[in-house]
Each structure stands twice: as C-alpha cells, then as structure tokens.
Amino acid sequence: MATNCLTQTEVPNGHGAIRSDFQFLDLKAQFAGIRDEVLDAVTRVLDSQHFILGPEVQALEAEIAEYVGAKFAIGCASGSDALLLALMALEIGPKDEVITTPFTFGATAGSIARLGARPVFVDIDPVTFNIDENQIEAAITPRTRAIMPVHLFGLPAQMDAILRLARDGDIPVIEDAAQAIGALWKGQGIGSLGTFGCFSFFPSKNLGGAGDGGMVTTNDPELAQRLKLLRVHGTRKKYCYELLGVNSRLDALQAAILRVKLRHLGNWAEGRRRNAKQYEMLFREYGLADVVKLPTAPETSFHVYNQYSIEVEHRDELQRYLRERSIPTEIYYPTPLHLQPAFANLGHRPGDFPNAESACARVLALPIYPEITEEQQRAVVSVISDFFSHQVG
Numbered sequence: 049m050a051t052n053c054l055t056q057t058e059v060p061n062g063h064g065a066i067r068s069d070f071q072f073l074d075l076k077a078q079f080a081g082i083r084d085e086v087l088d089a090v091t092r093v094l095d096s097q098h099f100i101l102g103p104e105v106q107a108l109e110a111e112i113a114e115y116v117g118a119k120f121a122i123g124c125a126s127g128s129d130a131l132l133l134a135l136m137a138l139e140i141g142p143k144d145e146v147i148t149t150p151f152t153f154g155a156t157a158g159s160i161a162r163l164g165a166r167p168v169f170v171d172i173d174p175v176t177f178n179i180d181e182n183q184i185e186a187a188i189t190p191r192t193r194a195i196m197p198v199h200l201f202g203l204p205a206q207m208d209a210i211l212r213l214a215r216d217g218d219i220p221v222i223e224d225a226a227q228a229i230g231a232l233w234k235g236q237g238i239g240s241l242g243t244f245g246c247f248s249f250f251p252s253k254n255l256g257g258a259g260d261g262g263m264v265t266t267n268d269p270e271l272a273q274r275l276k277l278l279r280v281h282g283t284r285k286k287y288c289y290e291l292l293g294v295n296s297r298l299d300a301l302q303a304a305i306l307r308v309k310l311r312h313l314g315n316w317a318e319g320r321r322r323n324a325k326q327y328e329m330l331f332r333e334y335g336l337a338d339v340v341k342l343p344t345a346p347e348t349s350f351h352v353y354n355q356y357s358i359e360v361e362h363r364d365e366l367q368r369y370l371r372e373r374s375i376p377t378e379i380y381y382p383t384p385l386h387l388q389p390a391f392a393n394l395g396h397r398p399g400d401f402p403n404a405e406s407a408c409a410r411v412l413a414l415p416i417y418p419e420i421t422e423e424q425q426r427a428v429v430s431v432i433s434d435f436f437s438h439q440v441g
Contacts, residue, residue: 072376077419089304104300116237118265120272123298127248130262131159134244148196149179150384151404171401181209199228202352232350319418320353330429356416
C-alpha cells in the first residue's frame, strides 16, 4: 500500500501522522497493483512496432463500446478532441449555437467556440452541479444545433429531461462524459444515451492513460464512419481527402495500457464509491453535516466520483489551512467559463449565472482515489473539523 516506508510529518492538534507526500491522486499506488500487466501490454506493442491506431486501438474501441453500452467507439487523441470531433461530425460552425454549462473544464465550451459556433450557457442545479435541465428549454433558439450536458465529477446529468427536449426539437445531444466513464443513468451507461458520448483518458481520470487520449461513442453507423474519417484528415484512401478533418489518432501504446486498466475499472469505481460513503460517515461523526455540504447522487444515478467536491464557506482559508497540514485538495473550478477572458466576446457579466458563480467560490475537492486509506480520510475530516471549530468558531 502507498502508506508504507515513506517520510511522515506530524500534523498539529492531535491529528496523528500524515505522510508529507500525501497526494491528491496517487497514481503510483494504482500502478503498483497492475505493473506487470501494463509492462506486458507495452512490450506487446513495442514488439509489434505498430504505434498509431491498428489492432490495439480497434480492440479498445470494441471493449469501450461494450462497457458503456454503445454500438460504436472511435478513439482519438484527447477528450478535448472527442468533443471537437463530435461537433465536426454534426457540421456545427459559425452562426450555430450549442447549449452547455459554464461550470466545467474549458474544453467543453472551447470546442464549440473553436468551430466558430456560440456556446450558450445555462446555469447549474446547485445540488448536483450539473446543468439545470429546467432552464434548457428557454435557451433553445432556431440556431440551436446541439445540447452538450456535462456529467460533472462523475455524476450523470438529468438525461430524461434533456433527451426529451432534444427529441422535441430534433436537436443532437453530445454527452461530455470526460469525468464519467462507468457512470449510469437509470442503469444505462453514460455515453450511450445521446447522439455522442465523449470521454477523456487523461491520467487523472478514473480510466487514465500514460498520456493523452480520448474516445467518442455513438449508436449511429453513419456518424461513426464520419468520425473515423475526421480523425485522420478526412481520408479513407491514402491522399484522398473526402472531408476537412484533423490529426487526432489514438496511440497503440495508450490503447494497450487502457485495455489493462479497463479490466480493473469496475473495482476502482466501487473503491471511490466506498470512499465517498466513508467521507459522509466521517463528516457526520465529526458533527459537520450542517457546516459542509456534501455531494449527493439521485437514486436514478450511479456516481463514479472522479472528484469528491464539498461546498463550504471560507473555502480559500480552509484550503490554506489544509495545505499547511499536508492535506492535498484541488478546486474544480475557481472561475466559471462565462467570466473567463477567453469567452469575453459572449458579453456575460457577474451575476448572469449565480449558481455556477456560487459553486466556484465554495467548492473544494478532497482526495478520493481508490487506494486512499481510512486513516487518511479521517485525517482530512479531522483537520476540517479543527478549522471550523477553532479558526472560524
């Protein structure tokens, strides 16, 4: 386990010994359990000397499609490219609008803007952090070409309402599932519900590679074929360009490593869910239920906790307090997209999306990777308790 044989630093106020290298995400601990499998897979690719697309990528595509319950999966270079390729497959461009959330990673709206289309933001549900499905209809215009919900932190968006609006308006749905592989909505895999599902294999994701990588899923055979052309410069036949595409191919080395990790993904998801329950129990044990707002999941959803984000007052002061005591945390996300300089041309002002702005001021993500120990989780909650007991009264 990752807790052995490493230097420790004493945390004051009776919280016990916390390792000075306690990390927000300990990828070394994950790798230790699958090292031999990964090295065998890498050696297989090196022996083949086939590094771009090819059999390894095809095998991963079939396995991912089966895992999420989609008919087709198309590998690409990153999760950002997955979004871009989905939009390109729908021929979305200037004067078009795509509805999405301002409380997400920049690539969500960035992929829309990069094609000259306009991201149309809808505020979030303050409980789930996902796009507020009740506000989407008011944002639909004759220029709306797609709806792009984000399954943020591993929690599915309210897909029934979103899909109903999409059907009524004949609008494609692009699921930004970068953080949500393995999540379920009413028992159905995220990434199989909309027109497209877009996944990221960035190392910090629940299914992460040894570098960048992405995948687009779909149930439409024509769109699947179009995606395959778009990721290789629009070519089916060498030097014959049918479409204006891009270079977004998945490496065989990444595919081979991801195939190994995919076999363990279910157990890792259960580990994250177990740790989420442990946090909930600890926060209640320490009497923080009225001070810290914990993440929740509707009964319709299977949450895979790519992040465990709490909401608190005095967030920045708390993060500093934790950092001084060797407790790692992250903020996802400190500024909503509608207030980012890159989207200033949209003309938004503070107050336009109050729920997203409030979340950005209050959210704090705690370590939740599968290998974290109960002792480490208790230390996290204990220090948070100390902060609110002694620092802010």
